[in-house]
Amino acid sequence: MSKPKACIFDLDGVIVDTAVYHYKAWRRLANQLGFDFTETQNEELKGISRIESLKIILNWGGVSKSDAEMQELATLKNEWYVEMITKMTPREILPGAKxxxxxxxxxHYLTALGSASKNSETILRQVGITHLFDALVDGNKVSKSKPDPEVFLVGAQELNVPPNQCVVFEDAIAGIQAAKSGGMKAVGIGKAEVLKGADLVVAGLLEMTLAKLENL
Structure with missing residues (x-):
């Protein structure tokens, strides 16, 4: 592979950690429906779309809802979530990310965001790093969730860089799979035993260097 020219970053768990807000909002919804779930269970929702997450949660609670009711519940959860993220501050950027x-x-690397979140622009604005991205690709621009590579391929397209010169930074196995099936290099953020298939795994962007990037 020729030297990488672009870096594509997932948002949650790579640049900021909004998982806590998703958990609080989903849990509030579950409590309203008469059940609860744990933080461990919440791990299963990482990198999964809103409606898919809702289906998993309803299944945990043994609750069934029509498609129309599910849309209403997903919208309600998102309203609670947005209310919380609009109070985010630059202090919430993960160590080393900025x-x-x-x-x-x-x-002179190009940068893109490749996130399933439909609220990524709000989050980047709140933490003050929008200017560090050349392209923003999120749930408003793509319809297929990871492990489908769509979000990363659109990012490469917007940057005008071939996929094999892009490096993806991801904290979820579905994201690593998406990067690899899109023909890109993948840096896993987290634990090596979980992020199988990544070309390199680091605990966080704090551990990333130019040398590590160039040697992928």
Whole structure:
């Protein structure tokens, strides 16, 4: 592979950690429906679309709803979630994330966001790093969820860089699979035993260097 030219970042768990807000909003919904679920169960919802997450949660509670009711519940959960993320501050950027973004930009790499979230622009604005991205691709621009590579392929297209010169940063196995099936290099953020198939695994962007990026 030729030297990478672009970095595509997932948002949740890579740049910021909004999982806690998703958990609070989903849990509030579950409680309203008369049941509860744990943080461990919540891990299963990582990188999964809103409606798919809702189906899993309703299944945990043994609750069945029509499609129309599910849309209403998903909208309600999102309203609660948005209410929480609009109070986010730059302090919530994960360690090393802003610094690494600044480093790659300073070294002429192109950057894109590749996230399933439909609220990514709000989050980036709140934490003050929108200017560090050349392209934003999120749930408003794509319809297929990871492990489908659509979100990353659209990101590569918007940056005008071939997929084999893109490096994806992901914290979920579905995201690693999406990057690889899109013909890209993948850096896993988290644990190596979980993120199988990644070309490199680091605990966080704090551990990333230009040398590691260039040697992929």
């Amino acid at each position: 610094e690494f973004l600044e480093l790659v930009k300073a070294n």
